[in-house]
Amino acid sequence: MTTTRSIQLGLLAALAVTPLSGLPAAARDANLASSTLAAAQTAKQQCINTCRARYGDCRRLNQLPLFECRGVYQDCTRYSCTGLGPG
Numbered sequence: 731m732t733t734t735r736s737i738q739l740g741l742l743a744a745l746a747v748t749p750l751s752g753l754p755a756a757a758r759d760a761n762l763a764s765s766t767l768a769a770a771q772t773a774k775q776q777c778i779n780t781c782r783a784r785y786g787d788c789r790r791l792n793q794l795p796l797f798e799c800r801g802v803y804q805d806c807t808r809y810s811c812t813g814l815g816p817g
Contacts, residue, residue, distance in 0.1 A: 774811055781806035 781803050788799035809815060 777811035778807060781811065
């Protein structure tokens, strides 16, 4: 009984330290894709937060009318966060 228990614990430990390279290609690719998607979402959220800060600065400075500050925010999210350029 003790030998069987030792073998089970040994197999469990081996599985716990198996690197991702030991996974089938589809599972490894799915894991990579999910982490890439998470990184992209984080980068986009950081960009949106930057645009919100620009909008807040525009409103606080009170040098432009409200609609112009909205345009600053919209242009920022449209062009900076998506990688698209004007025109």
